[in-house]
Amino acid sequence: MAIDKDQKILSLLRRPETRNYGFQLLVDTYKERVYSIVRRMVISHDDADDIVQEVFVRVWENVDGFREESSLYTWIYRISVNESLRFLKSKRLKLFLPMMDASTHLEKLVDDPQHFTGNQIERKLQKAILKLPDKQRMVFNMRYYEGFTYEEISEMLGTSVGALKASYHLAVKKIEKYIE
Amino acid sequence: MKYRSNLxxxxxxxxxxxxGMGGTFPVPEGYFESxxxxxKSRMSESTDRKPHSHKQIYLLGGFAAAAAVLVGVLFLSQPTVNTIKVNDNQDYTYHDHLAESYYSYLVYTTSERNLINTIDSGNPSRNPIIPFERSNSNENLDxxxxxxxxxxNNGNVYSIMDWQ
Structure with a gap:
């Protein structure tokens, strides 16, 4: 059970003599899922790798302040979400790109087999997803690919369940329309 | 027409x-293993990061001020009317963004009763799915x-904007 494992990780992290082992266990438990969340947002492996490392650095730096008001895994995924959105925003600012040009830039990566492999319709789906605004794209990915419940996503993004349902609904409709 | 909550x-x-799940994002072999x-080496690098010296901070401040002046000059030299480049993609997301903001505003700040009445009055030819008695009750809607x-009722949310 994930929550039991989280409790074990936290108790290891709280004791100085087992702190490093606890962190290693945490990284082993979450690295693939965090990577998946981040990669779908930034498309490029190199960028994803950089962000995932940053996520775990932040977890390490802030875990003492983690008050267990939310579960460990939602806290880690929230950091992943924030880091991904922050990266996209800063990339846009660095390159002076408006939202649409940034989306076009990511779509080009989807055309490159180094970054994405799939048939024509799968590629079209990815491009449709990339046309969504960042936060809506995140909601879509969390639900469609990662299988999180609205309640879990709500905890991660700090948005109400109703707003998430509306956002997801709109996202699916837009994607359907694009790939028609 | 019957109300469907699982749309x-x-x-x-x-x-x-x-x-389906729409393709894969290839991961270099052995990536997760290494x-x-x-x-670990990134974390040791981040621990080694030294804070900026006062001299560096003054230099950064100088650069920031110079950049601000440059941006101000560029901004003032632009025409004051915004232009929007029109192409399909841009139009799509720009309007989606506007509609979503407005839509969220409607759904989460307007009472359900007012929202439904507004929509019904804006388009009286359509039959409301939710009965009149219900739209006038105090029952909260999900x-x-x-x-x-x-x-x-609307097919797309953009038309809501025209009704206000």
Whole structure:
């Protein structure tokens, strides 16, 4: 059970003599899922790798302040979400790109087999997803690919369940329309 | 027409049937196996990071001020009327963004009763799915219900904007 494992990780992290082992266990438990969340947002492996490392650095730096008001895994995924959105925003600012040009830039990566492999319709789906605004794209990915419940996503993004349902609904409709 | 609360799931299932999970993002071989080592060296680098000296901070401040002046000059030299480049993609997301903000505003700040009455009065030719008695009751509606209602009555959310 994930929550039991989280409790074990936290108790290891709280004791100085087992702190490093606890962190290693945490990284082993979450690295693939965090990577998946981040990669779908930034498309490029190199960028994803950089962000995932940053996520775990932040977890390490802030875990003492983690008050267990939310579960460990939602806290880690929230950091992943924030880091991904922050990266996209800063990339846009660095390159002076408006939202649409940034989306076009990511779509080009989807055309490159180094970054994405799939048939024509799968590629079209990815491009449709990339046309969504960042936060809506995140909601879509969390639900469609990662299988999180609205309640879990709500905890991660700090948005109400109703707003998430509306956002997801709109996202699916837009994607359907694009790939028609 | 019957009210359907599971509309997002139906749409999702339809999408899944058509395109499945939609391809893969290739990961270099051995990436996850070597991840912990690379993370360890990154963490030691971040511990070694030294704070900026006062001299560096003054220099950074100088650069920031120069950049601000440059941006100000560029901004003032631009025409004051905004121009929007029109192409399909841009139009799509720009309007989606506007509609979503407005839509969220409607759904989460307007009372359900006012929202439904506004929509019904804006388009009287359509038959309301939610009976009149209900729209006038104090019963709270689930946001999902409102989403379904808007969808089935309007086809798309952009038209809501025209009714205000």
């Amino acid at each position: 997002p799931d139906e749409l999702e299932n339809s999408l899944r049937q058509r395109v 991840f912990n080592e690379r993370l 946001p999902g219900e409102i989403v379904d209602y808007l969808y089935y």
